[in-house]
Amino acid sequence: MILGNARPNGHITPCEQCPLRRLPCLREFTPQELEFIKRFKIDELRVEPGASFLHEGSRSEHLYTVLEGWAFRYKTLDDGRRQILNFALPADMVGLQGAVMEEMEHSVEALTPLTLCVLPRRRLYELYSQYPTLAFDITWLAAREEQMLEQHLVSIGRRSALERVAFVLLHIYGRARELGLARDNIVAFPLTQQHLADALGLSLVHTNKTLKRLIATKAIRWQGRQFELLNEEMLSSIAGTEAPASKNRPFI
Amino acid sequence: MILGNARPNGHITPCEQCPLRRLPCLREFTPQELEFIKRFKIDELRVEPGASFLHEGSRSEHLYTVLEGWAFRYKTLDDGRRQILNFALPADMVGLQGAVMEEMEHSVEALTPLTLCVLPRRRLYELYSQYPTLAFDITWLAAREEQMLEQHLVSIGRRSALERVAFVLLHIYGRARELGLARDNIVAFPLTQQHLADALGLSLVHTNKTLKRLIATKAIRWQGRQFELLNEEMLSSIAGTEAPASKNRPFI
DNA sequence: CGCTTCTTTGAGCCTCATCAAAGGGCGTGG
DNA sequence: CCACGCCCTTTGATGAGGCTCAAAGAAGCG
Numbered sequence: 001m002i003l004g005n006a007r008p009n010g011h012i013t014p015c016e017q018c019p020l021r022r023l024p025c026l027r028e029f030t031p032q033e034l035e036f037i038k039r040f041k042i043d044e045l046r047v048e049p050g051a052s053f054l055h056e057g058s059r060s061e062h063l064y065t066v067l068e069g070w071a072f073r074y075k076t077l078d079d080g081r082r083q084i085l086n087f088a089l090p091a092d093m094v095g096l097q098g099a100v101m102e103e104m105e106h107s108v109e110a111l112t113p114l115t116l117c118v119l120p121r122r123r124l125y126e127l128y129s130q131y132p133t134l135a136f137d138i139t140w141l142a143a144r145e146e147q148m149l150e151q152h153l154v155s156i157g158r159r160s161a162l163e164r165v166a167f168v169l170l171h172i173y174g175r176a177r178e179l180g181l182a183r184d185n186i187v188a189f190p191l192t193q194q195h196l197a198d199a200l201g202l203s204l205v206h207t208n209k210t211l212k213r214l215i216a217t218k219a220i221r222w223q224g225r226q227f228e229l230l231n232e233e234m235l236s237s238i239a240g241t242e243a244p245a246s247k248n249r250p251f252i
Numbered sequence: 253m254i255l256g257n258a259r260p261n262g263h264i265t266p267c268e269q270c271p272l273r274r275l276p277c278l279r280e281f282t283p284q285e286l287e288f289i290k291r292f293k294i295d296e297l298r299v300e301p302g303a304s305f306l307h308e309g310s311r312s313e314h315l316y317t318v319l320e321g322w323a324f325r326y327k328t329l330d331d332g333r334r335q336i337l338n339f340a341l342p343a344d345m346v347g348l349q350g351a352v353m354e355e356m357e358h359s360v361e362a363l364t365p366l367t368l369c370v371l372p373r374r375r376l377y378e379l380y381s382q383y384p385t386l387a388f389d390i391t392w393l394a395a396r397e398e399q400m401l402e403q404h405l406v407s408i409g410r411r412s413a414l415e416r417v418a419f420v421l422l423h424i425y426g427r428a429r430e431l432g433l434a435r436d437n438i439v440a441f442p443l444t445q446q447h448l449a450d451a452l453g454l455s456l457v458h459t460n461k462t463l464k465r466l467i468a469t470k471a472i473r474w475q476g477r478q479f480e481l482l483n484e485e486m487l488s489s490i491a492g493t494e495a496p497a498s499k500n501r502p503f504i
Numbered sequence: 505c506g507c508t509t510c511t512t513t514g515a516g517c518c519t520c521a522t523c524a525a526a527g528g529g530c531g532t533g534g
Numbered sequence: 535c536c537a538c539g540c541c542c543t544t545t546g547a548t549g550a551g552g553c554t555c556a557a558a559g560a561a562g563c564g
Binding site: 101 | 327329333334335337348349352353357358377380381385387388390391392394395396397398399402403404405406409410411453492
Binding site: 160161202203205206209210224 | 551552553554555561562
């Protein structure tokens with residue numbers, strides 16, 4: 001684990017030119033909201049793959065929105081066992097828990113080179129008191145995170161290894177697709193099988209064998225950082241769920 | 253599963269006399285906040301044990317705060333497998349997800365006779381625009397729920413059966429104690445072992461055997477709906493965590 | 505080309521699931 | 535007050551799914 005390997009990005013993307021705003025799955029802002037967000041964002045941060053920028057047990061002065069790249073939120077036990085809680089993709093907010101409550105109860109690590117918008121927690125109250133629609137959006141984001149955790153919990157608690165693998169892959173693929181990261185049903189996946197195993201509560205070995213089994217069904221392909229969805233219906237039926245698809249999602 | 257077995261309570265406890273407000277773990281309101289909450293609460297509902305009052309896939313007109321009694325949030329798979337996500341105790345808000353997003357993704361069932369404060373979702377925006385401190389509290393509550401789910405996820409994903417059982421029991425006991433529901437280290441537990449199993453992602457049989465094993469360590473006792481904590485330190489060390497303890501927690 | 509990281513495969517074992525059935529505890533009705 | 539039924543708990547037996555250990559391929563990278 002690399003620590004603290006984060007630095008200012010050199011330049012800051014102005015919010016009105018934010019590439020995420022063009023995505024059809026994200027909601028539009030009013031000019032006033034946009035103006036506030038632009039002031040709310042005080043910096044832009046660059047994090048290298050493998051570096052953690054938020055730490056379990058610490059109190060952070062900032063919260064972040066992923067502008068570009070992939071990350072994951074995780075917790076570790078004393079003896080080193082690790083559980084990945086969820087993945088963070090562009091437009092996802094990260095570190096809200098630490099901003100609202102006493103301290104973070106999980107860590108966040110970059111999977112790819114990561115660009116983050118930096119938002120100071122001390123000005124969160126300003127947002128709540130002056131921009132109730134944005135405050136509502138933040139609650140919405142928290143509720144969505146909760147929803148994803150719940151789905152994940154059912155998966156780990158009650159599904160077989162094959163169902164679990166199918167479920168995460170479909171879930172991640174669906175989220176990437178929404179963000180326009182898929183081309184010809186192919187997404188560049190920055191995950192290793194170890195990440196998958198830690199997300200699913202399985203061992204690396206068993207994850208590998210299960211993954212092979214899933215690939216043998218021809219529902220998916222996954223080679224060299226490229227994930228390809230071959231048969232969405234089949235994958236959905238193995239996973240026991242549909243790929244996520246949201247509209248007018250807020251982000252900040 | 254009993255459906256729809258909920259009815260108005262006959263009388264409504266006025267918020268300024270709310271018995272929860274006396275609890276030291278909960279935060280105080282300003283008179284203005286209290287006044288608003290009092291108007292926000294439009295009814296009081298009574299639910300029988302075993303009855304579900306919020307349903308996966310439906311859209312609810314209300315959100316609720318537990319005034320008295322225990323409940324649990326859960327999801328079910330098509331083939332009947334059930335996963336309990338978390339338990340709801342007095343001062344916990346329930347149904348927020350359905351109020352903020354399109355629809356509920358989980359159901360909620362009463363464990364004991366349950367008294368609920370009914371809050372209309374259509375007036376949530378009024379709260380956000382006029383009472384930013386309360387809006388912040390709601391986000392806080394959502395973040396706390398997320399935190400509990402995360403702990404639960406680690407437990408199910410990475411801990412052994414014995415550790416899991418110890419963890420939930422310590423967790424639930426801690427929450428009950430905070431609310432003043434413990435006397436001489438004893439709490440009246442409305443759970444069956446089936447509930448425990450569904451929360452832990454274990455089978456009923458294995459939960460029973462594991463529970464016996466835990467009881468054999470003399471860390472706890474559990475007979476006839478009475479749970480007794482005999483050795484908190486030992487239970488903590490088996491669970492790999494401390495019992496929760498919060499101060500100045502918001503509730504609405 | 506050599507190093508590191510990640511993937512793949514095999515073997516053996518253990519935890520936990522499933523199946524089956526007996527044993528309380530409690531309320532209800534006879 | 536007993537008998538019955540229901541719900542929950544407990545126990546045993548058997549097997550499968552997933553874990554651990556070990557080591558050999560691939561693949562990327564300097």
